[in-house]
Every structure is written in structure tokens, then in C-alpha cells.
Amino acid sequence: MSQIWAGVDIGKEHHHCVVVDERGERLLSRRVFSDEPALLEPIKDVLALCEDTLWAVDINHSGAALLIGLLLSSEQPMVYITGLAVHQASAAYRGQGKTDGKDAFVVADEARMRKASVSCGPAMR
Template sequence: MKRQVRLGWVGVDVGKGHHWVCLIDENGATVWSARVINDEAAILDAVGSVLTRAEEVVWGVDVTGTMSGLLLALLAAHGQRVRYVPGRTVNQMAGAYRGEAKTDARDAYVIAETLRHRGDLQEVEVSASLVSELRLLVTHRSDLVGDRVRMVNRLRDVLSGYFPALERSLATPTAVARWLC
């Protein structure tokens, strides 16, 4: 059974390819910590994991630029409060915690701890238009990916119908797809 806390703070160490997410409780104990790929499905899974472990959550990020755009839009779409913890503050606070050198997991923990101790951090505002535009772009991208998969499958079917030896000569179906592209 997952441990559920009444109030949790989530620190997110934002990165281009992945984020590190750390949920802590009222005592500063880590409830959940994980590496999350910067992808819509992975981020939504992480949000779901956090929300099953805490009744109320305050999120904190160390970057509010392009790298965190998808994360911030998804959190806003799910009605989550997000605060900005400046990188300089994270670096200064990290000195107060013993442990290994700079890591993504440690930075995420420090961001969460900073949120827990400081109530004066600025809330991140994500406009509703950004969220709706991002939804449209993600939906369009999904449609394009589906169209491409259907096109490759149709081409493969036609080619293997006229040239059955072609598919046998290529080791795997993915090799045929690479050959077509």
C-alpha cells in the first residue's frame, strides 16, 4: 500500500530530456522520487503517482522557460499550484544538506525542501491559451504520427504483395520501414 500524506511538496529538477521529481512530507522525508522523461505520457504518469500519495500538493520548479513548458502546461491543466524556486536559491540551500555532490535527485529534494520552508516563493502563472495551444499541438502531432505509421504499413503491404522476396531479403519488418523511409 502506498503511503499517503495530507500535504506534500514536490520539487522538480527540470531538464531537457528528463526531469527529476521528488515528493516530501511535512517532516521532510522523501515519499516518492523518480526520473521522468520529458514526454506527455510520462509526465502525466508522474503527476498521477504524486497525487495518489498526497492529498494536497505544492509543486516547485527551478526553470520556467522552454524546457519546462510541457510540464507547466500539464500541471496547469490539472489545476496544480506551481511555485518558482530560482536556481541560485537551490544552490545556496543545497549547502545546508549533507550528502553526495550535485545530482538531479538531490536538486529535486532541495527544491521540495525549499518550498516546505519558504512561503514567499512566486507562483508560476501559465496562461489558459498556452495550455489550449499545447493541447492542439500535441493532438496534431499524434495525428501526424498515426498518419505516418498507416502510410508505411500501406506501402509495405503493396510492396510485399508485388515483391514478396523483398520482405524475405530484409531481416525484420522494421528494416523494411527503414528502407521505405
């Protein structure tokens, strides 16, 4: 089974989730409202694509707290890619300026390229 990476650009009211495969191909891209029922939908959809998923977020506090809690309660492994790393890396990606979708793609792709992978069991790395 191949692995996928789900990158989430955290916003105040909405987040954007992008999922990439081992080749960096976009499998899913979705803007989602930051409340529990809305956030559970992309978690369910991503796991339907592949249970071997590593989640990556660009903020590890405040606005990301609900998503992080839901991922941890679902026993999903996660990593944190700093906002500075996303900002610096985004210059190397095609696309017009800064968008939530582009940032979420960069978060997912950076996790993939850094070889961040799932080990045995969920953890915040």
C-alpha cells in the same frame, strides 16, 4: 489532511521529481523522461499520495514548459524556486555533490520550508 511538496529538477531530456511530506521526509523520488505520457505518470502518482500538493520547479521556461502546461491543465498549484536559490541551499544538505535527485529534493524542501502552501485554486506564484 496533510500537505506534500513535489520538487522537480528540470533537465533537457529528463526531469527528476522528489516529493516530501511536512517533516521533510522523502515520499517519492523518480527520474522521468520529458514527454507528455511520461510526465503524466508522476503527476498521477503524486496526487494519489495526497491531493493537497504544491509543485515547485527550478526553471520556469523552455525545458519546463511541457510540465508547467500539464500541471496547469490539471489545476495543480505551482511555485518557482530560482536556480540560484537551489544552488545556495544545496550546500546545506547532505549528499555527494550535485545530482538531479538531490536538486529535486532541495527544490521540494525549500518550498516546504518557505511555507509555500496551497491557497484556494491553482496559480503560478
